[in-house]
Amino acid sequence: MAPKTPQWRELADQIADRIRANEAGFRPGDQLPQIRELVAQGKGSKTTVLAAYKALETEGLVTMARGHGTRVRRPAPHQIRRHQDRYAWEKQQAKRPETERMNNGVVERDTGLGHDQVECHTTFNAIPADLALASRFGVPVGTLMLHRNYWHSTPGDPTALSLIDSYLVHEVAARNPDLLDTSKEPWPGGTQHQLSTIGIEIAEIGDGISCRVATQEEARRLGIPPGSAVLLLDKTSVSTDGDVVEYSHVVLPGDRTSIEYSVPLERWAQ
């Protein structure tokens, strides 16, 4: 009846306990015994020891790098995103003068970094809407969409804070030619400001949240352990006319992100 735990699991748990106990040699930044050493100590074959270390890596406790050893991971600073505040703030900012918007993007607000400490990398292209996209926007399949892929980072660090794919109906975006111009990025003031230049006001934003394990590519770009989890955010902006005018798909590092909402409830009748 006792579920037999494999040797690699036992070794991983044993090391995990010592890390959690903050034992000497098992503190953040410390290098753990190398694989060959544990093999020599009879903890198992190379495959077994490696499996244990891999498990700890996926669980976010250690980092592994060729030539650099296996080290205890420094806990990543946790980022809390309060979307209700965030979206309302972004809407207010959109109507502020450019000088104010310049130094206060939503990314700067999230991270507490200055304007010059955030880099934005963007790629634009135009694609026809597939079924999923078309039904989201309520347009015919094949409608030309403006697809913008972007991510933010701090200078000198290739780690992305999030990976974003944003979609607009191309014809709508084209009302302001600057929206199609990559060289104009980063656009001070965010998407809500951009839309305001073509007379669109956002009345409501719908958030859908799910998760899955990161692809190797995502793990590399977000600087998270291979095989760890990412949060997926589907954000749909609806205009005051009731049209879906923007849709973003955001990939967030699971180990350092949480999203918060507050749900007020109506009082019971007295």
Place this chain on the structure above:
Amino acid sequence: MAPKTPQWRELADQIADRIRANEAGFRPGDQLPQIRELVAQGKGSKTTVLAAYKALETEGLVTMARGHGTRVRRPAPHQIRRHQDRYAWEKQQAKRPETERMNNGVVERDTGLGHDQVECHTTFNAIPADLALASRFGVPVGTLMLHRNYWHSTPGDPTALSLIDSYLVHEVAARNPDLLDTSKEPWPGGTQHQLSTIGIEIAEIGDGISCRVATQEEARRLGIPPGSAVLLLDKTSVSTDGDVVEYSHVVLPGDRTSIEYSVPLERWAQ
């Protein structure tokens, strides 16, 4: 000519493509070639082929079971949780007569199942509050808390829909002795009704959402692939007096859950 992508990745991608293309022999429920067979075909050693299959399992494309083979997974029905509606509905239900509450729990509402098709398993115990719990509730560390662990399932299927740990201040819960009585579970009407019996009305619920890879235990109990992702929901209920009166930690299967919110925005001044 060492390939940049490992052999096991290449094999996994190759099979994944054939599954996504819905090729014959790669449809949901179909048994994939067994490991020994692929080894014989020269796709690699057993370790290599197993690694490829394991990757596909983690990615949710296949299931593996000893003696049963590796099979293409049937896509799990996706469950969308709209918490703003859900919490408001639950609050309304709390004031309805018992006969109505009996057959309409929030779980039945989510799943569309009848009252008799949902089983609830509960464990109660009393524990002293640790620092995290105490600061959440604004009580001194060591305050006695009622801890209830429960999960729901359908009869004959040991798979849990979610894993829930709920906490109440013990002294508060004890005002209604039935709340401490395991034999009274399942309680028709949910937590908001339970709290209403001791004169507490919920004014606001705070949701915090994050994610990580499932533990082996969680994967087993939720019926999700080992190494896949789970959504974590931290739910905090605040009474009309402004006190935190209940806190739940919910583990949800990442491959079949998404959570949705709607954020209305104030209009710009005309």
Place this chain on the structure above:
DNA sequence: GAGTGGTCTAGACCACTGT
């Protein structure tokens, strides 16, 4: 008991990091 995945070993060789 046949079928099939899971764990483990011992060792070769590859690929990246940092001195």
Place this chain on the structure above:
DNA sequence: CAGTGGTCTAGACCACTCC
């Protein structure tokens, strides 16, 4: 080039499922 993780092999043996 030394250090250290990553991939791969060939094969033994274990554990679970289904007939």
